[in-house]
């Protein structure tokens with residue numbers, strides 16, 4: 427703060443404050459629009475996303491088919507729209523559930539230590555010894571295909587990230603002076619954990635969570651490709667990208683558009699995570 | 715004479731195991747009378763903060779007993795701690811760090827008030843606000859500081875706020891662990907002055923922990939000198955300053971003199 431800066435302190439603060447807030451609200455609106463679209467997608471599709479047409483296969487983008495048609499003659503644009511629901515809601519749900527479970531386990535382990543800590547951290551170690559996708563394939567293989575089972579398979583390791591980060595943050599934070607002071611103020615363990623420690627570590631966890639949305643989308647897509655996730659006629663971005671692989675040379679739009687939309691979605695969620703982190707940090711954004 | 719407010723009997727605390735075992739506090743005993751200011755002096759690492767944490771139950775004693783207001787508090791748990799915190803509070807070395815960075819000063823003080831002083835349900839919002847403002851006033855801070863975050867305050871202001879939070883309960887004993895060490899000289903003097911003022915007006919005892927013998931000898935009735943976790947000398951301030959018995963105290967004193975001459 428004391429380096430060479432042309433702007434005076436107050437003005438600089440005001441500007442960065444506005445920027446942080448503005449960026450956050452903007453990205454929040456975009457994210458909400460995205461989620462809204464994914465919810466109302468079935469009522470917005472221009473063509474039936476499941477109607478096949480042998481003569482209209484691999485058509486390039488046109489007025490009628492904005493993103494062209496796929497190898498079964500289905501409208502790619504309609505399928506991307508309807509697939510948004512599966513991809514976004516499945517990934518979001520998975521992330522929210524693993525976030526809550528993982529964070530709770532992590533802060534309890536970090537705060538209380540002892541056998542609880544040992545138990546969960548050893549389980550996490552075992553789960554992390556396998557590559558994510560291999561474990562997912564194994565689990566989905568055992569309990570069968572389907573979107574729900576794919577989510578279960580991915581969630582099995584998903585919580586460990588939050589648990590580890592939350593735990594290590596709690597471990598360092600619980601020695602902080604303000605935690606000791608809060609204890610002397612008569613706070614209970616529960617309040618200490620959720621009112622004092624959690625708000626101070628949630629920023630990191632939220633950033634992990636938003637990055638996980640992308641990872642989970644791809645995880646679901648990967649399992650779908652192997653026939654262990656979303657089952658065939660149902661539209662889903664990842665499986666659509668994969669279904670277009672054999673036609674990349676003659677009909678690149680089949681893979682290109684779902685891939686592009688997925689990429690943009692992941693980027694938006696990542697940016698939103700960044701903005702949220704800055705917004706939550708009173709050292710960057712002080713709203714007094 | 716009346717009963718001591720705090721009595722520490724042969725407390726001991728070790729950290730680590732085997733080769734890495736450190737005896738941070740080794741068989742220390744002292745007592746504080748109501749309204750008295752006791753200085754606890756020693757170099758860095760001599761176990762001063764550990765003693766403060768043992769008394770406030772932030773850490774558990776290995777051996778020995780601590781009596782507060784006649785009751786043995788060495789092994790209390792849960793609710794019983796709250797009862798102790800209603801009469802014993804602490805001010806820490808790091809002023810800004812002793813507040814949750816995401817909580818406004820007012821909220822932090824309100825926590826103490828809600829948990830230890832009043833029944834929050836029986837108290838109106840306006841009344842609570844009034845109580846917070848009057849506490850801030852007592853330590854020389856304006857009411858608008860209630861709506862600031864700790865990082866928006868200077869070290870001295872933050873330490874005032876920490877004192878406001880501590881005296882919210884009207885403690886019988888206030889522990890100040892290096893409460894002025896992180897501050898610049900003028901802020902240090904102001905905080906000391908404030909503490910001495912409050913000590914009289916609230917009639918509380920103070921355990922003043924510091925590495926600075928000169929400072930401690932200015933404000934304390936009695937002094938206890940700590941060296942490597944052991945109590946090497948204790949007694950009336952005057953006696954210790956004029957006729958130190960232990961070589962370590964002499965060393966501390968001579969370093970004070972050297973600094974004085976150097977200035």
Ligand SMILES: Nc1ncnc2c1ncn2[C@@H]1O[C@H](COP(=O)(O)OP(=O)(O)O)[C@@H](O)[C@H]1O
Nearest residue numbers: 729730736738757758759760761762763764765
């Ligand atoms: N939680 C802890 N774990 C291990 N060692 C500790 C811990 N707290 C303090 N110590 C050790 O105990 C000794 C006394 O520390 P402390 O009470 O902080 O000293 P002071 O406050 O006088 O500087 C030091 O050697 C320190 O390394």
Ligand SMILES: [Mg+2]
Nearest residue numbers: 762763764892
């Ligand atoms: Mg210390």
